[in-house]
Structure formats: structure tokens, C-alpha cells
Amino acid sequence: MVMSVLLSFIFPPPPSLVVSTMSVISLVSLANAGLSEVRGKHLNYSKFWNANPSSEKQIKLSSKAGMLLLYTPAFLASLASFWIFPHEGLRSTVLQSAVTLHFFKRVFEVLFIHKYSGGMTLESAIPITLSYFLSAATLIYSQHLTNGLPEPAMNLLYPGILMFVVGILGNFYHHYLLSNLRGKGEKEYKIPKGGCFELVICPHYLFEITMFYGIFFISQTLYALSFAVGTTFYLLGRSYSTRKWYLSKFEDFPKNVKAIIPFVF
Template sequence: MIACGVVTLLFLTFGITAPYGKYSRPGFGISLNAKLAWMVQEAPSFLVVAYMAHNNSSEIRNAPNDCLLCLFLFHYFNRTFIYPLRLRGGKPTPLFVFLMAFAFTTYNGVLQGQYMTQLASMNRQTDLAFWVGLALFTVGWFVNYHSDNTLRSLRRPGETGYKIPRGGMFEYVSGANFLGEIVEWTGWAVASQSLPATAFAIFTACNIGPRAYAHHNFYLKNFPNYPRHRKAIIPFIL
């Protein structure tokens, strides 16, 4: 997963911008309804881990493990069943993008679920890293959720086109929603202190970091009054 993350970072930075959302364009074959594609492609992350957690009879079960499993399922319940239903509009998703996302969420669901239900053996209620990680996850989730709501509220029902997002972390970066998700999974990795969780956090940053940079350039190109002090993904730095 880490190797795939590095390849993805290089491809999305120096190759092409993934052709979905505002970057949808002809020439990428069959396309699917955006809401349906998103719901199905994200579903394995929730369903696979929920199945493993439900059938977990391992002796390693403890409060920290269960807490991290619940946080993972909490995030993906929202991303799978709530977020896509709240989307306004949404350009069609190319089939090959959908298939790659579905393959990744299936693989990651198996990887994280297998580790957390069968292999992890942590008992870290007094471990500072565990609590710092939970705090980071919480902050990241709220930034991500608030940013998604901000983007959703930019358009009234029936409206099309793009507007400058304002408020919250959007005052500092163009990809506030992406920043929130990166902080989320970084916190989850810190709390877990495991290689699978760390690999997921690295892949997340490699995958959505370039998209935040693409968004930043899109805003600069299309809005002459776009705030020049904003960065792409890391406040005051990048």
C-alpha cells in the first residue's frame, strides 16, 4: 500500500488529474452515476470491517481495539450511506475510476479489519500516543465534516458552477476537506501504532494531497479574486 501510494502521488502530481468531479472530461470510456458510484465504491470499507468486527471471536478484543474499529466504521458509515445522498449534482464517474476505488476500499477493509480483529494486541488506555491519536482523529473528522458541509452549501438546489469556499479551514487552504481527512487517518495511525494503519494514512495523503493541489490551481485560474494567502493543503506552507 505504501508503494502504491508513492506511485499514485507521482502519477497524480506529474501525470494527469483523476477525471472525476470538476475534472470530468470525455475520453475515459463508460461513466456511472456519481452518487451510486460513490456509495458502491465506498461500501467495502464499511461492510468488510463491520463483518469482521461482528464475527470477531478473538481473545485480543479490548477497549482500545474496539474504539478504533468503531471510529473506522463511524467514518465510513457517513462516507458510504450519508455523504453521497447529500451531494448536489455530481458529474458522472468513469468506470475505471470506480473500479480502482472499489478495489482499494475492499483491500483496505480486509487489511485494517484483519489486523484490528485478529492481530492487534494493544491495551493502551494509559498510552499517551493513543489519546493524542484519538484527539487528532476527532479534530480531523470535524474539519472534514465542516468542510464538506461548506462545499455543499455553496450551491442552492438546481444551481451549477463553482464558487469560492469560505469559512473554517478554507480560510487557510483550498483543500480543507482533504486536510481534515489526512489529519483523521494520521490520528488513527498514531492511536493504532500499527503498520497497516500507517500505510493507510500515507496512501490517503498521497492520493488526495495532489487533488487538493489541483483544486488550488483551479481556483487560482478561474477566480481572479481568489485569496492569494491560501495554500493548497498545509496551512502557511504548501
């Protein structure tokens, strides 16, 4: 029953052990990372870059260098896909464009939007970089494997494009608001204001989730669904920890501001 409903809006899973394995790994690893965030074991970047100090000497990167390391391989992989899998139809081209644009935006923000205060350990940067690279490559490869397969009964391509545009613009706008919190040379954190920050402390995560469900709607593959669901679990956990951090640092943090879902969570 569940499988028949699922197959009404996704392509039949391809006979690929690699993609099937990656679908499971993405969902489980991202969900586990979200649970770890709730438990206080954070991936060491942004405000949590030094949250889990180790007794071993670790290599520290600047935030800017670390963030470039995270996103550049995934951007280059998605860009290269236009040469590796050219002209495979509208859905594939839109999917390749969406993944490429997402990681291009990330690189652009690192270079021109974000302002930094901490750092990043190489130990944290390497698995995140690998995760982004593999997710970009697998999203596009999964789409490639749908060539010749019957289209799902429910076509979600155009709603997916709309969701993706709303998600990427909303994410960018709230990253821009965060960058404007600090004046030149300032490094301290402040309570974010404006936009959806009046409702949740992580609207950029909410819009990122929206964007990845847009990518799933565009793609309609099992891997894209697994990655979107896994990302949801991770960002729910990360936003919970972020709100907890703000509550611990700012006595005047408004209690009505939720973590990621307005009025709910």
C-alpha cells in the same frame, strides 16, 4: 536505529505476508497516485471526472451512484468485522468503530450532504472501490493480528481518539460548507468560503489526513502507518491539482490561499 524507534510506537509487524505486502502496496500506490495528480493524470471523479478523456467508450455513472459504489463495500466490511472479530479488547473495538464511522460518514454525505455536477467513469470507480475495501479490511485484520503481542512502549490510543474526532468533524464541516455553495439546481463551481477555506482550498483533505493519523495512533500497526503516509502523499498531490484548477478557472481566486497546509503549501 530507525527500526528500534519505530517499534517503540508500533506493534511488531505480524508474520503475515498478506499484511506486509499490503503495507508496501498501499504506501507505494497512494504515493504514486499523488505524483500522478501533480503531473496532471487525475483519478476521474469530482471536478476532474472528465480530465483524462479516453478514445475508448467508457461507462459513466452519476456522481451519487459512483460515490455510493466507492464507499459502501468498505462500510459493510468494517461493520461485519464486529461479528468476525468480536470482543478483542479496547484498542481493537475503538479501531473497528473508527473505520466503520469513517465510511458510514462517507455514505451519509453521499446520500444527504453532497451536491453533484459531474459524473464518474466505471473505470475509475472500480479501483478506488477496491482500494477502500481492502484498506478497511486490512486495517482491521492487522489489528486482529496484534492479539497476544506486547503493547508498544508508547501508548497513542487516547491521543489517536482525539485526533480522529477532530479530523472527522473537521472533514464533515468543510464538506457541509462545500455543499452550501450551490443553491437548488445549481451545478457550477464557486470559490469556497468560510472555515479553513480562508487559508487553504482543501481543508477537508487536511482534516482527512488528521483523521487517518488518528486511526494510526489508535491502531499502532505498520499497515495503519503505511496507509496514513500514503494517503498524505496522495492528498498533497490532489490538493495541489485542485488549487491549480481553481487558479485556472477563477481570476479572483485569492493567491494567499494555499493548497492544504496553511501558509506553507
